[in-house]
Amino acid sequence: xxxxxxxxxxxxxxxxxxxxxxxxxxxxxxxxxxxxxxxxxxxxxxxxxxxxxxxxxxxxxxxxxxxxxxxxxxxxxxxxxxxxxxxxxxxxxxxxxxxxxxxxxxxxxxxxxxxxxxxxxxxxxxxxxxxxxxxxxxxxxxxxxxxxxxxxxxxxxxxxxxxxxxxxxxxxxxxxxxxxxxxxxxxxxxxxxxxxxxxxxxxxxxxxxxxxxxxxxxxxxxxxxxxxxxxxxxxxxxxxxxxxxxxxxxxxxxxxxxxxxxxxxxxxxxxxxxxxxxxxxxxxxxxxxxxxxxxxxxxxxxxxxxxxxxxxxxxxxxxxxxxxxxxxxxxxxxxxxxxxxxxxxxxxxxxxxxxxxxxxxxxxxxxxxxxxxxxxxxxxxxxxxxxxxxxxxxxxxxxxxxx
Amino acid sequence: xxxxxxxxxxxxxxxxxxxxxxxxxxxxxxxxxxxxxxxxxxxxxxxxxxxxxxxxxxxxxxxxxxxxxxxxxxxxxxxxxxxxxxxxxxxxxxxxxxxxxxxxxxxxxxxxxxxxxxxxxxxxxxxxxxxxxxxxxxxxxxxxxxxxxxxxxxxxxxxxxxxxxxxxxxxxxxxxxxxxxxxxxxxxxxxxxxxxxxxxxxxxxxxxxxxxxxxxxxxxxxxxxxxxxxxxxxxxxxxxxxxxxxxxxxxxxxxxxxxxxxxxxxxxxxxx
Amino acid sequence: xxxxxxxxxxxxxxxxxxxxxxxxxxxxxxxxxxxxxxxxxxxxxxxxxxxxxxxxxxxxxxxxxxxxxxxxxxxxxxxxxxxxxxxxxxxxxxxxxxxxxxxxxxxxxxxxxxxxxxxxxxxxxxxxxxxxxxxxxxxxxxxxxxxxxxxxxxxxxxxxxxxxxxxxxxxxxxxxxxxxxxxxxxxxxxxxxxxxxxxxxxxxxxxxxxxxxxxxxxxxxxxxxxxxxxxxxxxxxxxxxxxxxxxxxxxxxxxxxxxxxxxxxxxxxxxxxxxxxxxxxxxxxxxxxxxxxxxxxxxxxxxxxxxxxxxxxx
Numbered sequence: 003x004x005x006x007x008x009x010x011x012x013x014x015x016x017x018x019x020x021x022x023x024x025x026x027x028x029x030x031x032x033x034x035x036x037x038x039x040x041x042x043x044x045x046x047x048x049x050x051x052x053x054x055x056x057x058x059x060x061x062x063x064x065x066x067x068x069x070x071x072x073x074x075x076x077x078x079x080x081x082x083x084x085x086x087x088x089x090x091x092x093x094x095x096x097x098x099x100x101x102x103x104x105x106x107x108x109x110x111x112x113x114x115x116x117x118x119x120x121x122x123x124x125x126x127x128x129x130x131x132x133x134x135x136x137x138x139x140x141x142x143x144x145x146x147x148x149x150x151x152x153x154x155x156x157x158x159x160x161x162x163x164x165x166x167x168x169x170x171x172x173x174x175x176x177x178x179x180x181x182x183x184x185x186x187x188x189x190x191x192x193x194x195x196x197x198x199x200x201x202x203x204x205x206x207x208x209x210x211x212x213x214x215x216x217x218x219x220x221x222x223x224x225x226x227x228x229x230x231x232x233x234x235x236x237x238x239x240x241x242x243x244x245x246x247x248x249x250x251x252x253x254x255x256x257x258x259x260x261x262x263x264x265x266x267x268x269x270x271x272x273x274x275x276x277x278x279x280x281x282x283x284x285x286x287x288x289x290x291x292x293x294x295x296x297x298x299x300x301x302x303x304x305x306x307x308x309x310x311x312x313x314x315x316x317x318x319x320x321x322x323x324x325x326x327x328x329x330x331x332x333x334x335x336x337x338x339x340x341x342x343x344x345x346x347x348x349x350x351x352x353x354x355x356x357x358x359x360x361x362x363x364x365x366x367x368x369x370x371x372x373x374x375x376x377x378x379x380x381x382x383x384x385x386x387x388x389x390x391x392x393x394x395x396x397x398x399x400x401x402x403x404x405x
Numbered sequence: 406x407x408x409x410x411x412x413x414x415x416x417x418x419x420x421x422x423x424x425x426x427x428x429x430x431x432x433x434x435x436x437x438x439x440x441x442x443x444x445x446x447x448x449x450x451x452x453x454x455x456x457x458x459x460x461x462x463x464x465x466x467x468x469x470x471x472x473x474x475x476x477x478x479x480x481x482x483x484x485x486x487x488x489x490x491x492x493x494x495x496x497x498x499x500x501x502x503x504x505x506x507x508x509x510x511x512x513x514x515x516x517x518x519x520x521x522x523x524x525x526x527x528x529x530x531x532x533x534x535x536x537x538x539x540x541x542x543x544x545x546x547x548x549x550x551x552x553x554x555x556x557x558x559x560x561x562x563x564x565x566x567x568x569x570x571x572x573x574x575x576x577x578x579x580x581x582x583x584x585x586x587x588x589x590x591x592x593x594x595x596x597x598x599x600x601x602x603x604x605x606x607x608x609x610x611x612x613x614x615x616x617x618x619x620x621x622x623x624x625x626x627x628x629x630x631x632x633x634x635x636x637x638x639x640x641x642x643x644x645x646x647x648x649x650x651x652x653x654x655x656x657x658x659x660x661x662x663x664x665x666x667x668x669x670x671x672x673x674x675x676x677x
Numbered sequence: 678x679x680x681x682x683x684x685x686x687x688x689x690x691x692x693x694x695x696x697x698x699x700x701x702x703x704x705x706x707x708x709x710x711x712x713x714x715x716x717x718x719x720x721x722x723x724x725x726x727x728x729x730x731x732x733x734x735x736x737x738x739x740x741x742x743x744x745x746x747x748x749x750x751x752x753x754x755x756x757x758x759x760x761x762x763x764x765x766x767x768x769x770x771x772x773x774x775x776x777x778x779x780x781x782x783x784x785x786x787x788x789x790x791x792x793x794x795x796x797x798x799x800x801x802x803x804x805x806x807x808x809x810x811x812x813x814x815x816x817x818x819x820x821x822x823x824x825x826x827x828x829x830x831x832x833x834x835x836x837x838x839x840x841x842x843x844x845x846x847x848x849x850x851x852x853x854x855x856x857x858x859x860x861x862x863x864x865x866x867x868x869x870x871x872x873x874x875x876x877x878x879x880x881x882x883x884x885x886x887x888x889x890x891x892x893x894x895x896x897x898x899x900x901x902x903x904x905x906x907x908x909x910x911x912x913x914x915x916x917x918x919x920x921x922x923x924x925x926x927x928x929x930x931x932x933x934x935x936x937x938x939x940x941x942x943x944x945x946x947x948x949x950x951x952x953x954x955x956x957x958x959x960x961x962x963x964x965x966x967x968x969x970x971x972x973x974x975x976x977x978x979x980x981x982x983x984x985x986x987x988x989x990x991x
Contacts, residue, residue: 088570102574490716499709518940522956523727546723671872
């Protein structure tokens, strides 16, 4: 077991493209860290560099304090689980799991013992003599995990290990992976494009985009205090609503109406830009920060803003309702949002001219009719459209910005 | 029912079209000297005489030994070299890879006859003319592109992740090849060997140009020089029998490895 | 998504890196060279050197019957060959055989490919039978055809041309040569085309028939466009292969009655004429012709040469 340190690690290809820019990351011993981002964000390249399957162009990679840049994968003592599982089709489950141990010239008896142990942990004992072709998807996935854990490596690398499973199995395996990692306490780097997986699995989540780290933090921090538009839009499902806005003296013009500027927002504006004059902004509100105006308690009401809008669609989830409103007016636009839209697979971004809200199950709003909605102004985020920065973030550490 | 019948008819046409010339030469080989020229598709009198004759002539037996020896050695070498190169092409990253692929493509399209004159001269000057190596060399050369293409197609069907996984599991590049890729590649290698053998077995141009005696003449060439057991005998029966003998391995390959040969040819010669 | 990534990998893994290579990378390069070297050396040594040598020979007067008269004559050999009626006759014969047999093979091969791909009965039997012409030694097949068309001996001669000897007249002989070529290589063409057929998604054909396309429309509008690369590659290979026609002619007519192909007269010139200078000139000319055909295919039809995608097949 060991910590993994990436010190200004970059990947440049000979054709000039840079897949990973100066990534700094310290992964503590035993930590479960998730690299998440849309495809092409550099997460897999980063993982492959840690694995040794791709060269590091510049920077330093240390595992357990030792520089390992030039070491072949086999000398790094790390195990990897692949998206395709990469099970050797010509070997049985037992042989698959024993393979790394046999390569390490381990005693046959010890090998049997270790394989047996891993099989027990993963409930594969009955399948040891089968070939991968005769296993279900979930079983194959477990064999891949088994092959990684038998040799008790310094770290596990997982490259979208669950993305080939169907939705139900994925949830099941997710908890199993999580439990296993806690049990073994092995440092784990896990790559996924699925933000739900990222949020549920990781001790910390690294959001990447275009080869840069956008933000590193525990899941709740990423959700509550996204550093920029990209993180805000990528994390959370349904995604955060973004609306174009214009800040004036004491109010914020938005397609929903003119919002009053609370002290918090006013302070943020003052802190980050020149006083006076109109200022273009993007307002971000999470769906759960809306409520059916009829259901808001009176004590809460002053904290928010009420508006009326036509209901487009109601999705009843049982526990609550997703209500989509049609919003007139311009769309919010920024480079970050375009990136998010381009990656429809990764983030459940709603169509830009509609507003997603998550209202109480008791709400009576119906499709086709107008509804009165309350919006919590305390939870409002303001973003600068020019660079995507979240200007309402107060505990923004200096110099921590990604780009 | 109707569709099945129509397919059946079409299939029958194909089978007949493909088999008639083969059956014809088989038929000729069993005809007696007297009925050889009767023009009947099926022999009126059957005889093994023609086979007995050819196996008694040194000319044929030597040629058969030459054919088998030269084809086997060429196949072995071409497949070994081709496997190495194909593995490198499909799995490794190194400068010059494109050039190698390009060269083998050029050779696959190369008009063999263009090599006949210079090789004839070169081999005469180096003493390779009319020897086994003198034929094996060009055979390997022209079999290599076939081998490389077929094999790299097979190799590329092996999931790339497996090799990475093997490396992550602690294997060196060499071990990854021996323990993971090789067992998976074996069927492809075997198929390639069949294709290469057929290619070498089939050659006529090099064999007739670069040999001059029984020392290294292969069967196809010997056939064209056949004059029969005696000067006055019509060689048709003997030629037919010899032709049938060298067709037997082909028929066996096709019967037993039809699926593999189809897979090899389709994946090797064209890729999507 | 994953497909895109797969495609991207080879492009990105392009070699010429100035950066310091890790041990694994260097090991990989060395292994790559090591593994390819033997094949590359053999291929280059046996083709490149002789072809260069034959260019040099083609500029000499070099007749093995008069080895003492060997001297440099520049392009005189080319003038001799190119002004020779036999050469052009052979060239015409070769072109004719190539065009007719490849065209016929394409049509028949497409039919055979469809049969092999789609047949519901006896698929194995059909495929096995089709492989026999491919596998059989050309000389053997040629003898079978020769005897079939020999008056008296042959069933075909007696049946089709009871009064003549088709192999002894130019048109008849050429027709038989073409027939033998077609028989031998249609299955190969069909296999290549079948590989293309396999690339046509079933759903696409279903969708087309739901959209009201007839069988012929499905074939021309859906299948052919998808198969185009496979068809072009098959055509290219078969054209170049047909241009080399030798075995069949040697056995069937030995080039009599002006049925020689270019390969045939190059061979005859070498073996009977023992004139290496002229023989090499023909070698070079054939080589150039083949190169031009290949060039035309690639430029005109955009045939993607196998391996042109960075040597990595999908």
